[in-house]
Amino acid sequence: LVPVLTPARGAESNRAAEETRSLEVLTSPATLAEREAAVVRLHRIGSERAVPELAKLLSDPDLSHAARHALEAMPFDSAGRALVEALSTSAGTVRLGLVSSLASRREVAAVPALASLLRDASDSAAAEAAAHALGVIPDASTVVAFEAAWPESAGSVRKAVIDALLAQAW
Secondary structure, three states: OOOOOOHHHHHHHHHHHHHHHHHHHHOOOOOHHHHHHHHHHHHHHOOHHHHHHHHHHHHOOOOHHHHHHHHHHOOOHHHHHHHHHHHOOOOHHHHHHHHHHHHHHOOHHHHHHHHHHHOOOOOHHHHHHHHHHHHHOOOOHHHHHHHHHHHHOOHHHHHHHHHHHHHHHO
């Protein structure tokens, strides 16, 4: 007897095989374009199995944008944790992108890390981005973070805190 695959089972099998191929490309000496295409495929079809490999790319200046975009869309707690964990080892535009992804996810687990960035006087761009992200996260702990940062904030960061507090009021 030959087993009959239902369309759903066949599609799931194809999806898993495509995910496996894409993950193999990420761990191979493939070109940047091939690796980027694999990340884009994982954005569409990646399961929780893809999260650790995508997380490794978050510090790669060439692939960070695509990797965080893929993780941002994934409904897994592990994807949010990967984005939060990458904050502590990132800087510049990579860090700003991570903050943006956490805001898009409305990642409550990111509140402590974002609150720390909010109080970082050495990086006003990250502090402003953190204020925006905290302003869209629907959790009371964000208000506590703003209250703690308020006395220390100045200039554009203080304005970002005000805007975020107003966003929370809605």
